[in-house]
Amino acid sequence: xDKKLHTPAIAVSTQHVGVFDSGVGGLSVLKALLNYxxxxxxxxxxxxxxxxxxxxxxxxxxxxxxxxxxxxRNQECKAxxxxxxxxxxxxANQARAIHANWPIVGIEPAVKPASMLTKTxxxxxxxxxxxxxxxRFKALVERFDPMAKVIAHPCPGLVELIEQSLIPxxxxxxxxxxxxxxxxxxxxxxxxxxxxxxxxxSHLISKLAGPGVAVIETGLPVAKQLKTxxxxxxxxxxxxxxxxxxxxxxxxxxxxxxxxxxxxxxxLGVDWRDAKVQQLKV
Ligand code: DGL
Numbered sequence: 001x002d003k004k005l006h007t008p009a010i011a012v013s014t015q016h017v018g019v020f021d022s023g024v025g026g027l028s029v030l031k032a033l034l035n036y037x038x039x040x041x042x043x044x045x046x047x048x049x050x051x052x053x054x055x056x057x058x059x060x061x062x063x064x065x066x067x068x069x070x071x072x073r074n075q076e077c078k079a080x081x082x083x084x085x086x087x088x089x090x091x092a093n094q095a096r097a098i099h100a101n102w103p104i105v106g107i108e109p110a111v112k113p114a115s116m117l118t119k120t121x122x123x124x125x126x127x128x129x130x131x132x133x134x135x136r137f138k139a140l141v142e143r144f145d146p147m148a149k150v151i152a153h154p155c156p157g158l159v160e161l162i163e164q165s166l167i168p169x170x171x172x173x174x175x176x177x178x179x180x181x182x183x184x185x186x187x188x189x190x191x192x193x194x195x196x197x198x199x200x201x202s203h204l205i206s207k208l209a210g211p212g213v214a215v216i217e218t219g220l221p222v223a224k225q226l227k228t229x230x231x232x233x234x235x236x237x238x239x240x241x242x243x244x245x246x247x248x249x250x251x252x253x254x255x256x257x258x259x260x261x262x263x264x265x266x267x268l269g270v271d272w273r274d275a276k277v278q279q280l281k282v
Contacts, residue, residue, distance in 0.1 A: 048255025054128025
């Protein structure tokens with residue numbers, strides 16, 4: 001592992017933004033970033049060798065967060081997006097302590113917007129086991145406790161199903177059916193997708209929950225937050241010309257590049273069929 005940390009003398013607006021997740025989940029965030037910030041370029045790392053983060057000991061995830069943050073910083077990324085709720089809960093504070101003066105945007109389950117949206121006063125949160133158990137999540141829930149009752153439900157096994165090259169919809173429906181039924185039974189009228197993998201099955205969650213329940217995700221708010229941070233640091237790319245999509249993202253995986261590319265095309269569409277995915281050994 002390359003522990004050497006090279007700090008660029010001056011970050012400039014034309015540099016990439018680093019993005020990472022344990023696998024394909026962060027692609028749901030990348031999609032929002034590409035749409036909302038049309039002149040930015042990205043380096044996306046899928047840490048598939050260490051997937052899933054959601055059930056691993058917390059210190060292992062913190063270690064991966066620091067390894068990937070160092071690597072992205074050494075790549076001279078001007079900022080980093082942690083496109084993973086589990087990684088943010090396990091390592092955002094530590095990464096920010098090491099990389100002071102480097103914009104780091106994390107992702108947290110959208111408890112605040114959900115609390116403002118609910119009419120029944122009950123909000124359901126779907127997230128990984130580690131996110132639900134984290135101190136960061138507990139503190140977040142406590143902050144909005146007077147506004148809404150929050151029912152957090154871990155979904156072990158769901159990330160692994162979404163990571164299959166073709167999403168097995170009926171297995172996913174079977175896994176989610178009792179979870180969604182319990183949230184409905186407790187009167188939840190808003191369901192928060194607290195894991196970046198879950199937006200890829202939001203249609204199944206909406207189908208199970210029915211039309212009276214709002215299902216919310218966090219890709220767009222993260223893109224807005226990144227824009228604010230880049231503007232604040234004078235790092236927003238002022239570009240005027242739209243770059244071809246394939247030139248806007250460099251993909252890396254600690255797993256198998258070809259397998260990742262198949263999932264990328266299945267999830268984000270055929271525009272990505274000529275994407276180059278490189279193997280990363282960190
Ligand atoms: N996508 C990640 C998140 O938002 C977690 C996936 C995993 O368990 O690896 O929490």
